[in-house]
Every structure is written in C-alpha cells, then in structure tokens.
Amino acid sequence: xxxxxxxxxxxxxxxxxxxLRVERALQIFTILSFAALGWWYFSSHQHPSANGYHVLVTxxxxxxxxxxxxxxxxxxxxxxxxxxxxxLSAWLTGHIYIGLISAAAIFFHCGLHAGPPLTxxxxxxxxxxxxxxxxxxxxxxxxxPLLTAxxxxxxxxxxxxxxxADCLRGMLELASNGSAEFRAMVQLRLMKDATSWSRxxxxxxxxxxxxxxxxxxxxxxxxxxxxxxxxxxxxxxRAAEYALRVNKMNAELLLQRLMRGxxxxxxxxxxxxxxxxxxHIFSVLYF
Amino acid sequence: MTxxxxxxxxxxxxxxxxxxxxxxxxxxxxxxxxTTLEPSLMIEVPRRAFEEKMKKPGSxxxxxxxxxxxxxxANHLRVxxxxxxxxxxxxxELAKRVRLRIFAKGEVIIREGDEADSFxxxxxxYVRVVKAMAGGEERTVAYLKDGSYFGESSLLRRExxxxxVIAAGKVEVIQMMKEDFLALVTHETVSGHLLEKDRQRHAxxxxxxxxxxxxxxxxxxxxxxxxxxxALVIHLDTCTRCGNCVKACAELHDGISRLTRHGMRxxxxxxGPNAPLEPLLVATSCMHCLDPECMIGCPTGAITRDVNxxxxxxxxxxxxxxxxxxxxxxxxxxxEVKSQEELAKQRTGAPMIGGYLKFxxxxxxxxxxxxxxxxxxxxxxxxxxVKCDLCHDYDNNHGCVHNCPYSAIERIDAAAxxxxxxxxE
Numbered sequence: 047x048x049x050x051x052x053x054x055x056x057x058x059x060x061x062x063x064x065x066l067r068v069e070r071a072l073q074i075f076t077i078l079s080f081a082a083l084g085w086w087y088f089s090s091h092q093h094p095s096a097n098g099y100h101v102l103v104t105x106x107x108x109x110x111x112x113x114x115x116x117x118x119x120x121x122x123x124x125x126x127x128x129x130x131x132x133x134l135s136a137w138l139t140g141h142i143y144i145g146l147i148s149a150a151a152i153f154f155h156c157g158l159h160a161g162p163p164l165t166x167x168x169x170x171x172x173x174x175x176x177x178x179x180x181x182x183x184x185x186x187x188x189x190x191p192l193l194t195a196x197x198x199x200x201x202x203x204x205x206x207x208x209x210x211a212d213c214l215r216g217m218l219e220l221a222s223n224g225s226a227e228f229r230a231m232v233q234l235r236l237m238k239d240a241t242s243w244s245r246x247x248x249x250x251x252x253x254x255x256x257x258x259x260x261x262x263x264x265x266x267x268x269x270x271x272x273x274x275x276x277x278x279x280x281x282x283x284r285a286a287e288y289a290l291r292v293n294k295m296n297a298e299l300l301l302q303r304l305m306r307g308x309x310x311x312x313x314x315x316x317x318x319x320x321x322x323x324x325x326h327i328f329s330v331l332y333f
Numbered sequence: 334m335t336x337x338x339x340x341x342x343x344x345x346x347x348x349x350x351x352x353x354x355x356x357x358x359x360x361x362x363x364x365x366x367x368t369t370l371e372p373s374l375m376i377e378v379p380r381r382a383f384e385e386k387m388k389k390p391g392s393x394x395x396x397x398x399x400x401x402x403x404x405x406x407a408n409h410l411r412v413x414x415x416x417x418x419x420x421x422x423x424x425x426e427l428a429k430r431v432r433l434r435i436f437a438k439g440e441v442i443i444r445e446g447d448e449a450d451s452f453x454x455x456x457x458x459y460v461r462v463v464k465a466m467a468g469g470e471e472r473t474v475a476y477l478k479d480g481s482y483f484g485e486s487s488l489l490r491r492e493x494x495x496x497x498v499i500a501a502g503k504v505e506v507i508q509m510m511k512e513d514f515l516a517l518v519t520h521e522t523v524s525g526h527l528l529e530k531d532r533q534r535h536a537x538x539x540x541x542x543x544x545x546x547x548x549x550x551x552x553x554x555x556x557x558x559x560x561x562x563x564a565l566v567i568h569l570d571t572c573t574r575c576g577n578c579v580k581a582c583a584e585l586h587d588g589i590s591r592l593t594r595h596g597m598r599x600x601x602x603x604x605g606p607n608a609p610l611e612p613l614l615v616a617t618s619c620m621h622c623l624d625p626e627c628m629i630g631c632p633t634g635a636i637t638r639d640v641n642x643x644x645x646x647x648x649x650x651x652x653x654x655x656x657x658x659x660x661x662x663x664x665x666x667x668x669e670v671k672s673q674e675e676l677a678k679q680r681t682g683a684p685m686i687g688g689y690l691k692f693x694x695x696x697x698x699x700x701x702x703x704x705x706x707x708x709x710x711x712x713x714x715x716x717x718x719v720k721c722d723l724c725h726d727y728d729n730n731h732g733c734v735h736n737c738p739y740s741a742i743e744r745i746d747a748a749a750x751x752x753x754x755x756x757x758e
Contacts, residue, residue: 065740134577135740186573186739194569194612200594202576305573 065135072143079147083109087154106155111323113148117141118316142183149176164329168322174315182308189301195253196298203302210295214240217288220281228278235270236282236289239263245290246297256294263290335366343408345370351400357383358401359457359624362642364408381634402433406507409456427517432508436500445497449487452514455479458504459554463497476501476550478748488514501554550751556597557661561620561747562642563723565592565733569612571741578616581736582721589668591721592618592733596662616742618733619644619664619721627656627665627720635718643723652716665720 083106090102120141123131152172160166193200201209217240221232239245249259267286271279334343334352343365346352356363357380378386386393406428433456436442442453445465455477462475462483474496477483487494488511509517553559567578574594583590596617600610625644628636635650646656646665657665723744724731734742 133734133740134736134738138738190572190574190741191570193574199598200567200569200572200574200614202574202579202594302574305575 065133065139068136069139072139076143076146080150083147083150083154103155106151107327110148110151110155111327113144113151114320114323117145117148118320121313142179145176145179164322164326168319168326171315171319171322175312175319178308178312178315182305182312185305185308189305192250192253193298193301196249196255196294198255198257201298203299203306206295206299206302210292210299213288213291213295217285217292220285220288224278224281228274228282231270231282232285235267236285239286240289240292241296242293245293246300249294249297256291259294260287260290335368354383354397355401355404358387358397362623362638379634380628381632384630403428405456405505406431406433409454409507427509427513430510430513434506434508436504436506438500438502440500442498442500442504442506443484443494443496445494447494449484449492449494450511452482452484452488452509452511453498454482454507454509456505456507459501459559460504460506461499461501461551461554463499464495465497471497473551476554485514489518501551502557502559552599553747553751558597558599558615558620559747559751560622560624561615561745562623563619563621563744564747565616565618565620565721566743566745567594567614567616568741568743569598569614571739572614572737573739573741575738577736577738578733578742581732585724585727585732586719586722589719591666591719592616617662617664619723620662620747621721621723627660629659630655639725643725644720645722645725646718646720650717652718654716654718656718660720665718667716668719669716 087102087106090098117140120137123134123137149172156165156169158169160169217232217236221229224232248254252258263286264283267283271282274282334346346367352365352367353363387397442460443449445463457479459479460477460483461473462477463471464474466472477498483496483498484494486492558564579590579592579594582592594614594616597615599613599615601613602608602610621642621644625636625638628638628644632653632655633649633651635647636656637645637647639645652667654667657667731744734744
C-alpha cells in the first residue's frame with residue numbers, strides 16, 4: 047500500500063556540519079595547546095636551571111616528534127579506501143591541527159637556532175614541511191572556486207589532457223585541409239594563442255568561462271581573416287575555438303597541478319625531515 | 334495492517350483480500366506493514382506478472398484501479414491534519430465522492446480568474462502557484478508539495494480563483510467538489526484549520542520569507558532532482574578535483590566506479606539568509622528515486638527496493654540493459670563482469686604474481702561468468718547493470734563521501750533538502 051508520506055527515512059546529510067564542528071573543536075584545542083606550550087616554555091625561562099632547561103627542551107622535542115608521527119598517519123589512511131577507518135576529511139583536519147601543534151612544540155624545542163649543519167638542515171626541512179603544508183591548505187581553499195568559475199564540468203587532470211589532445215588534433219585536422227596561407231595562420235597565430243600565458247591569466251583574472259571569452263576572441267580575429275574565403279574563414283574561427291579551449295585546458299591544468307604539486311614538496315620535505323630527525327635523535331641519545 | 338512508523342492500525346484483511354498493489358502501481362515505497370494474526374496461506378504475485386496483467390483490460394485491472402483509488406484516498410485523507418480527526422467511516426464516505434485526478438507536467442489544474450468549483454489536495458508530486466503581476470507578467474509565488482492543498486481560499490471567500498496552479502511534474506490530486514467541501518467546512522476542526530491557513534496565505538510576506546529561492550526550487554523540479562532520495566551532491570567550491578571519490582568507488586566495487594563527476598549544476602542558496610549562492614554538482618550516480626523508472630519492465634525483477642527504500646540491482650540481472658535505457662538521468666551503466674585477476678590488475682596496475690606464470694586457461698583465470706537462474710532457464714551473461722548501491726556491503730558508509738578529504742561531497746534527500754532551505758511550503 048502506498049499513500050501520503052512514505053516510510054522511507056529522510057536523509058539530509060550532516061557530514062559537512064559535523065566536520066565543521068570537529069574543525070571548530072580542533073581549532074580551540076590547538077589554541078589551548080599553543081598557550082600551554084608557550085606558558086611552559088616561558089615559565090621555565092623565568093627560573094632557569096641547567097637541569098630544568100634540559101628536561102624542558104628534551105620533552106618538547108619528544109612531544110613534537112610524537113605529534114609529527116601521528117600527523118603523518120594520514121598517509122596510511124589515504125591508502126585505505128575501505129570503511130571502518132574514519133572519514134578522510136576528519137583525518138585531514140586532524141593532520142592539519144596536530145601538525146600545527148607539533149610545529150609549535152618543535153619551535154619551542156629549537157627556536158630558530160640553526161646550530162651545526164645537521165640541525166640546520168633539519169630546521170630547513172622542518173620549515174619546508176610547514177610552508178608547503180600551509181601553501182597546500184591555502185590553495186585547497188582558493189583554487190576550487192576559481193576552477194568552478196572557469197570550467198564547464200569538473201574534470202580531473204587526466205580528463206583535461208584528453209580534451210586538450212582532442213582539441214589540438216581537431217585544430218591540426220582543420221589546418222591540414224586548408225590552403226598554405228590558412229595553415230600558416232593556424233600555426234603562427236592560433237598555436238601561439240593556445241599556449242599564451244597572457245590569455246591564461248585573463249581566464250584567471252576575469253574568472254570567465256570559455257563561452258564568455260569566445261565571442262571576444264572571435265572579434266579579435268575577425269579583421270585578420272576578412273581576406274579568407276568564406277569556408278576558410280569559418281574553419282579558422284572553428285580552429286580558434288579549439289585554440290582557446292586548449293588555452294583554457296592549460297589554465298585549468300595549471301591550477302590542478304598547483305593543487306597536486308605542493309604535495310610532492312610536502313611529502314619529500316616530510317620524509318627528509320623524519321630521516322634527519324631520526325639521525326638527530328640518535329646522535330643526541332648516543333653521542 | 335498498520336501504517337507509518339507508529340504502526341497505527343489501518344485494517345484487518347479477511348480471506349480473499351489482497352494487499353501490496355499500491356506500490357506496484359505507483360512505484361513508491363511501501364508504507365504499510367502487514368502482519369499475520371494467524372497461520373495464513375497467501376499467493377505472491379511477482380511484479381513482472383502483475384505488470385503483465387495490468388497491461389490487459391479486464392476485471393483484474395478494473396479491480397486494482399478502483400482499489401488503488403479508494404485506498405489511496407482514504408490513506409491520504411487520514412494523514413492530513415485537517416481531516417485526521419474524522420471518523421474513518423466519514424472518510425470512507427468522503428473517499429467515494431471525491432475524484433482522483435492525474436495531471437501531466439505543465440498542465441493547468443486551476444486558472445486565475447476562473448469560477449471556483451472545487452478544492453484540491455495534492456496526493457503526489459509538486460505544483461507551481463503562479464500569479465499575474467501588474468504588468469501582465471506571470472510570477473511563480475509558491476511551490477506546493479504532496480500533503481498540501483489549494484483552491485480553498487476562493488471557495489471560502491466566494492471569489493474567483495486568485496492564482497493559477499500548474500503541475501510541476503506528474504501530479505496526483507484529490508478533487509473535492511464545492512458542495513462536498515462546503516458541507517465539510519461546517520465541521521469545527523476543519524474550518525478552523527482552513528481559515529487559519531487562508532489567513533496565513535493572504536498575510537503580507539515578511540522580508541525574510543521573500544528571500545525564498547523559488548528559482549532554485551523550480552529548477553530542481555524542472556530537472557527532476559526532486560524525486561531523488563539520495564542524490565550525490567558535490568560542493569564545487571570545496572572540491573579540489575582530486576578524484577578520490579571516483580577512485581574509492583571503483584576500489585569498493587570491483588574496479589567499476591558507479592559515479593562520474595558530470596551532471597546537473599545548480600546554484601543553491603547558502604546556509605544563511607545572506608549567504609552567497611553555492612555552486613553544486615549533482616554527480617551522475619543513482620539518486621534512488623521515489624518512483625524509480627528503472628524498475629519498470631525488468632524481465633527478471635532484478636531491480637528491487639530494500640527495506641530502507643534504496644533501489645538495488647540483484648544478482649538475477651541478465652544484462653538486458655532495459656533499466657539503463659529507462660533511467661532518465663543516465664545513472665545506470667552496463668559493465669562487463671570481470672575476473673578476480675582482471676580486477677586485481679586494474680587495482681594494482683599489474684596482475685597478481687600467479688597471473689604471470691599462467692600460460693594455460695583454467696577455471697581460475699577464465700573471465701568470470703555471471704550465472705543467472707531465471708524462470709528455470711540458466712543464462713550466462715558477461716555484462717550486468719551497475720549503479721550506485723549506497724555501499725550496501727559496507728554498512729552504507731558511502732565510499733565516495735568517506736574518502737573525500739575536504740567534505741566536499743554528500744548525499745541528500747532532495748525533498749528534505751528543499752524543506753531545509755525553506756523553498757517549498
């Protein structure tokens with residue numbers, strides 16, 4: 047039987063609201079942790095003693111290392127698509143805030159004293175890790191709205207490469223069917239436009255889509271193609287659309303690569319930091 | 334027979350009675366529980382056989398149609414607050430006098446300026462309320478959904494219709510003629526409710542209320558999203574296009590992703606009253622519609638609805654592709670059944686170690702055949718229909734949602750979502 051309201055449970059997702067609540071809690075926890083670490087550090091410096099200072103610095107070092115290792119567990123979670131290990135977004139949020147507390151602990155542990163070459167290198171890798179992480183966080187917030195304004199439908203880099211290859215093929219096909227002058231115009235003008243940085247920047251600056259940019263581009267080209275035969279003129283404008291699409295794909299690809307590129311730097315610097323930290327701990331404990 | 338989550342008593346069926354016909358006719362989920370009071374012998378008619386019988390005119394179809402209308406009306410009137418206080422016998426009598434009318438999308442149900450002759454209750458679907466403005470321009474002023482009613486205002490005020498009501502999709506309405514309606518409003522409870530509603534509808538619209546995003550509601554209705562009970566929505570301004578959702582889906586479903594990041598784009602109102610519009614993408618993934626068109630005409634009855642109302646494809650799929658052709662959103666695809674080794678190869682980029690050593694064909698490295706037992710005929714298929722199963726095998730913890738690092742993806746019930754943003758009254 048069926049009538050009126052059904053027995054199907056109503057599903058309104060609460061995942062975003064929940065993750066916002068978790069993030070808010072972690073923000074408060076991070077601020078409190080910063081305050082606690084700072085208070086510990088500065089209160090120890092008010093009553094300095096050789097033994098107390100050593101205990102403080104060593105403890106901060108161990109806390110920082112422990113937290114950094116916990117934050118790095120995100121890497122293991124990323125390799126598990128299966129359920130039962132929590133939401134990846136929760137892991138990432140945890141990674142960010144634990145990473146920040148770890149950075150504070152390590153900063154109080156060593157300050158900005160570079161020391162001997164090994165610790166100087168360790169400090170460099172530590173700063174690189176923090177900087178790349180902050181950069182990634184910033185880009186993950188800034189780039190998606192820009193991409194949304196530009197793209198027709200969301201696509202990953204692999205899709206963009208395929209579309210770009212198709213457009214280039216289409217452009218070259220049109221060129222191969224035309225006269226020598228037509229081919230030269232495609233090669234000299236449109237290929238330049240397809241890879242033009244200034245045109246790419248225009249997409250970013252105006253946050254415009256292809257449909258918005260195309261009429262203006264056609265108008266730009268109109269004068270130069272007035273002397274062509276009607277069929278070639280139409281073919282040239284079609285090739286121009288391909289060229290502009292290639293340029294837009296390049297613009298989107300660059301943004302997507304920026305969103306992935308920082309991760310390489312982050313992972314490499316983190317690995318280096320852990321390697322050097324292991325040597326540093328070993329040398330402190332045994333030498 | 335009991336109705337609703339409170340298991341309210343509805344009826345006791347005697348030998349010779351039947352039940353379950355309404356969900357087969359409407360395609361909507363079941364909303365009644367039927368429990369045996371004593372050992373009973375029943376005949377189960379599969380969906381396919383029922384549909385075949387309903388295609389032919391005759392006493393079976395007539396009986397089913399008549400029962401559908403009577404039971405539907407009685408149930409509907411029972412759940413509307415204004416009518417719920419009535420004695421079931423009065424409702425039963427009323428059900429005999431009213432008419433069930435079905436309107437197709439875009440059909441005008443009542444027109445502004447016409448003489449008012451009846452009152453309407455929306456049984457299923459959405460309607461658009463349109464008013465003519467000063468310049469002659471027509472403007473949508475509200476959307477009403479099932480459970481709402483219209484047409485009472487002009488009957489109560491004895492005026493001509495003050496708005497045009499248009500079906501926003503397929504709509505089933507209960508039409509009550511003027512005389513029956515006026516006889517009914519003499520009842521204290523009904524008249525109190527209706528007069529209060531009438532007063533609210535004629536009250537000036539407060540500033541906050543006027544921000545109701547009717548354009549967005551209309552778009553959702555126009556594009557059929559309103560049917561979705563579990564649409565996969567991506568918040569484009571948060572999505573970093575990492576592809577984790579698609580990868581996780583493939584990983585959890587034998588290497589075949591059941592979602593693609595293409596589909597309808599909407600600019601949805603943000604959470605607060607002054608929040609900017611938020612671009613959303615309804616990804617190509619099963620929306621588990623309220624009345625799934627894919628279920629119609631499945632030769633083996635492989636598409637079913639589970640106890641939670643989710644639409645599932647069972648192992649008896651023979652790969653005919655009927656459902657994939659019927660789905661209006663293109664959310665069902667036909668996928669080749671793959672062997673375990675092919676799946677491992679797809680996942681890891683290389684076959685399992687044993688795969689390199691096998692130069693002969695054995696049952697183990699032969700592409701897996703999907704065996705189907707249907708009507709006592711054993712068929713072997715290489716393609717089956719696949720669609721989002723809401724990660725049924727993983728405790729309904731959706732892989733796509735769980736593996737998005739930025740919480741950019743979520744599943745929503747469209748009607749509840751609309752209610753949340755106050756788009757529909």
